[in-house]
Amino acid sequence: xxxxVTGAELQFREFFAAEYGRLRGLGYLLTSDWGQxxxxxxDALVRTYRAWPRVxxxxxPGAYARKVLVNRHRSLLRRAKVxxxxxxxxxxxxxxxxxxxxxxxxxxxAVRGLPARQRAVLVLRYHEDLPEAEVARLLGLPLGTVxxxxxxxxxxxxxxLGSPAMEEIRGNLE
Amino acid sequence: MIEDRLKETLDRVAGGGPDEAGGFDRFLRHRRAxxxxxxxxxxxxxxxAALVSAVVLPRLLAxxxxxxxxxxxxxxPERWLDGPLVAVAPLQGFEVKVPAGWEASATWKGIELRPTxxxxxxxxxxxxxLVTGLLEQFYNPAxxxxxxxxxxxxxxxxxxxxxxxxxxxxxxxxxxxxxxxxWFRTDLRAGPWRTTxxxxxxxxxCEPGVPxxxxxxxxxxxxxxxxxxxxxxxxxxxxxxxxxxxxTARPIANAAKGQAHAPRPDCADGRSMVLxxxxxxxxxxxxxxxxxxxxxxxxxxxxxxxxxxxxxxxVELLDGSGRRLDVQGNGRTVTQVAELPEAMxxxxxxxxxxxxxxxxxxxxxxxxxxxxxxGAPGPGxxxxxxxxxxxxxxxxxxxxxxxILR
Numbered sequence: 001x002x003x004x005v006t007g008a009e010l011q012f013r014e015f016f017a018a019e020y021g022r023l024r025g026l027g028y029l030l031t032s033d034w035g036q037x038x039x040x041x042x043d044a045l046v047r048t049y050r051a052w053p054r055v056x057x058x059x060x061p062g063a064y065a066r067k068v069l070v071n072r073h074r075s076l077l078r079r080a081k082v083x084x085x086x087x088x089x090x091x092x093x094x095x096x097x098x099x100x101x102x103x104x105x106x107x108x109x110a111v112r113g114l115p116a117r118q119r120a121v122l123v124l125r126y127h128e129d130l131p132e133a134e135v136a137r138l139l140g141l142p143l144g145t146v147x148x149x150x151x152x153x154x155x156x157x158x159x160x161l162g163s164p165a166m167e168e169i170r171g172n173l174e
Numbered sequence: 175m176i177e178d179r180l181k182e183t184l185d186r187v188a189g190g191g192p193d194e195a196g197g198f199d200r201f202l203r204h205r206r207a208x209x210x211x212x213x214x215x216x217x218x219x220x221x222x223a224a225l226v227s228a229v230v231l232p233r234l235l236a237x238x239x240x241x242x243x244x245x246x247x248x249x250x251p252e253r254w255l256d257g258p259l260v261a262v263a264p265l266q267g268f269e270v271k272v273p274a275g276w277e278a279s280a281t282w283k284g285i286e287l288r289p290t291x292x293x294x295x296x297x298x299x300x301x302x303x304l305v306t307g308l309l310e311q312f313y314n315p316a317x318x319x320x321x322x323x324x325x326x327x328x329x330x331x332x333x334x335x336x337x338x339x340x341x342x343x344x345x346x347x348x349x350x351x352x353x354x355x356x357w358f359r360t361d362l363r364a365g366p367w368r369t370t371x372x373x374x375x376x377x378x379x380c381e382p383g384v385p386x387x388x389x390x391x392x393x394x395x396x397x398x399x400x401x402x403x404x405x406x407x408x409x410x411x412x413x414x415x416x417x418x419x420x421x422t423a424r425p426i427a428n429a430a431k432g433q434a435h436a437p438r439p440d441c442a443d444g445r446s447m448v449l450x451x452x453x454x455x456x457x458x459x460x461x462x463x464x465x466x467x468x469x470x471x472x473x474x475x476x477x478x479x480x481x482x483x484x485x486x487x488x489v490e491l492l493d494g495s496g497r498r499l500d501v502q503g504n505g506r507t508v509t510q511v512a513e514l515p516e517a518m519x520x521x522x523x524x525x526x527x528x529x530x531x532x533x534x535x536x537x538x539x540x541x542x543x544x545x546x547x548x549g550a551p552g553p554g555x556x557x558x559x560x561x562x563x564x565x566x567x568x569x570x571x572x573x574x575x576x577x578i579l580r
Binding site for chain 2: 013016017020021022024025026028029034037038042043045046049100103104107108111122123126127129154157158161
């Protein structure tokens with residue numbers, strides 16, 4: 001029995017090493033806040049650890065942790081809109097990522113300006129490479145709504161990228 | 175393509191965070207904190223459960239003991255409630271605890287009780303009745319307490335005006351409960367069944383400014399009546415219940431000093447009131463009487479709640495085609511006629527209501543005259559009546575309320 005527990009523990013450590021960074025990155029893409037991203041990732045991993053005897057047999061245990069993280073993020077959005085607005089205010093003060101390049105920074109700035117659901121759909125669809133059906137399942141939305149949100153999000157990004165405000169950001173960066 | 179640029183940007187952003195070093199240590203701390211929170215939550219749940227068991231549950235149980243069955247004097251479906259509970263009968267002026275093992279139901283008169291055990295219930299011919307009422311002077315437990323006796327023992331000076339004296343059925347006994355409450359009891363044996371009535375004096379306090387009912391209030395009693403299989407253990411058990419009910423009953427409302435009386439319900443004919451009506455039998459002496467009389471009478475039926483005769487009561491005088499006769503006051507009615515008290519067990523007790531109307535000086539001899547009772551239960555059938563003799567043709571014919579006796 002002990003050997004089995006130890007084996008499971010080791011297996012979880014491997015899982016942690018593989019997924020921690022990815023989950024933290026996903027959390028950041030959803031929140032624009034590394035502190036909150038860290039919290040979301042840790043929370044998702046602790047919950048995954050609790051369910052590990054059941055989850056480790058899954059074909060993709062990482063998908064379970066991702067689902068926990070996305071659910072947790074949705075829950076936080078619902079429960080703390082005021083806090084979310086406060087955090088949104090903080091995001092503007094964070095340092096940008098110089099290695100993104102000018103166009104990347106402009107695009108990331110546009111992503112951060114998207115409504116939460118549009119942003120989550122685009123992050124899951126294009127960063128996590130999830131099919132729209134999986135995105136719909138993760139976010140608890142109808143497939144048609146996900147398609148619509150993705151379409152409108154991309155259209156808005158296109159529009160934002162060509163907008164005078166983005167040109168100004170681009171100008172400031174250059 | 176915007177999609178490709180977006181993916182590339184998102185991947186770079188996600189991978190560009192602070193150093194991941196120490197992530198697992200933070201995970202371990204996070205896990206410990208999570209465990210502590212869960213443990214604290216579980217502890218809180220345990221504490222809440224302990225609090226519920228220690229404080230809330232006993233209160234809930236106490237509330238259960240304080241469940242109430244309220245007698246309103248209104249009709250309703252038979253509904254039995256398990257004891258322990260408190261039965262409250264403000265119109266009868268008592269409150270009593272119904273013990274566990276018995277269930278109670280409200281009736282017109284007070285409450286009924288029956289055992290929850292089918293074995294015991296089998297030995298009762300009917301539910302035990304707990305009611306108030308006015309007792310014949312003969313039975314009055316107060317002046318005769320402590321004495322076994324018969325009709326011959328009765329002191330004539332104790333008989334109140336208007337009270338009936340008649341020989342009670344069965345064996346009588348009198349005694350006192352511990353604490354001094356005196357009781358009077360009759361037992362009548364018929365085959366295996368024994369019918370028992372217990373009485374104790376029960377006060378009636380008139381409200382300030384409101385005339386007292388015209389009945390011998392000193393003879394008001396709280397009574398338990400039951401019919402039990404006399405040769406079984408059930409008899410002793412039901413006797414014990416009766417004694418317990420009478421010993422622990424508490425006066426409230428019209429039986430308690432300084433308490434307001436409960437609002438009286440309206441009397442209903444045949445249910446809480448017997449309503450009768452009559453007119454002079456003038457057909458035998460046509461044209462001889464100068465006045466035609468019409469009477470309404472009402473009295474409460476035995477041991478029921480006091481009630482108000484609401485009315486309207488009156489008389490309508492008609493011609494042969496159903497039109498009202500030209501009589502002053504024709505069709506006039508009286509409302510809020512009387513406040514009827516709890517009745518005595520005999521039908522000639524005081525306190526009944528009488529409403530008399532007089533019709534006189536009918537000088538139109540154009541045809542037959544009819545009358546109809548206004549306020550009578552059932553369809554308003556018209557009856558032929560002989561009109562009063564014409565006395566003064568220059569004066570109008572009149573129908574008027576002669577008197578109301580309450």
